[in-house]
Amino acid sequence: MLNRFFMHSIYDFLTLDLQNEHDLEHKKLYSEPKIYDGNGDLTKRWYLYFSYVNPKTGKKERCKNIYGKTNRYKTKAERYHILNIYKKRLSKLLHEGFNPYANNQELYEKRKANQQAKTTKSNVVVEGITSNSVSIDKAKEQLEKEKTIPEAFDFALSIKKNLVGASTLSDYKSRCNKLIEYLNTNYPDVKTINQLEKKHVIAFLNSVLQSTSARNRNNYRTCLRSIFQSLEDNELISANFIKRIKLLQAKPQKNKTYTVKEQEMIFKYLESNDKVLLLFIKFISYNLLRPIEVCRLKVKDLNLEQNIVQFQAKNKAFKTKIIPEILLSELPDLSKLDANALLFTPNGFGKQWDATEVNRRGYFTSRF
Incomplete structure (x- = not known):
């Protein structure tokens, strides 16, 4: 009887407690x-x-x-x-x-x-919420060690240094600096790489679109996607959210071509006034090389026994092309030139020129 009463009381107590929780x-x-x-x-x-x-x-x-x-x-x-x-x-x-x-x-x-007062039970901060895994002091220390946006970009660029060419690396650095400038002006409170969100980058890309073009905006996105992928791969960020930013449809702009008469006039003028620039243009026109690829050419890259030119291309580490007959007759006497010298320089063929590829291309662009 007592036992039944005791069990009943426990039941009442439990249901009462559950009611209170309800x-x-x-x-x-x-x-x-x-x-x-x-x-x-x-x-x-x-x-x-x-x-x-x-x-x-x-x-x-x-x-x-x-x-x-x-x-x-x-x-x-x-x-x-x-x-x-x-x-x-x-x-x-x-x-x-x-x-x-x-x-x-x-x-x-x-x-x-x-x-x-008790023990050394630890805490960890999970996006602003304290939890029990690492001490508060250690959590603060982790936050202090969190990389700033410039530091994170510098780290990613140091990784890219051995993976891409000098011109591409320079382009990456320039575009990253533009983003940093934009954030400093428009989001001064966003300091660390983990504070940077998709909405901030979208706002930046929209500003690029408004001031330039859809194509340039897409180029910025492509660059940042590559940089942020390096950050994700090295666990500086949890995910590369740039991949979820869509490319915009860009209308290709066609360059206006010279007429045959204009081309003949240009070549005739250069024949008398600037033979270095004339040959530079013909390597682009006849051999279909990019300007920066022409800037990379050294005397030794031209093999006149096999009539080929070897160079570093954009999409390959090493590429070979046949030199067309129309161009062979225009070449200077390479046997008298330093094999390790650049073919095109401001002072003539086969000279030494201490300048980066990007600056060499910029020089000949201005000269043209």
């Missing part, structure tokens, strides 16, 4: 954190999300997604594991009174005091 559920200011897994799609960004009562509206509203380091992991198991850790820690913080709409300094100080 009442609290309706008064709770937040919804329990949930995991978004992109339906298992690893190409999508996975994250943690929750809602909290907005003090202005009195209604629960979706808060900022929490990514942390989730998307650095390449398997489902790893992503579920890290997100479940974040979920457990966030639930604890919300239960303790964390409020995304308020200053949580008091909560922070309370947690810090409790930790110092």
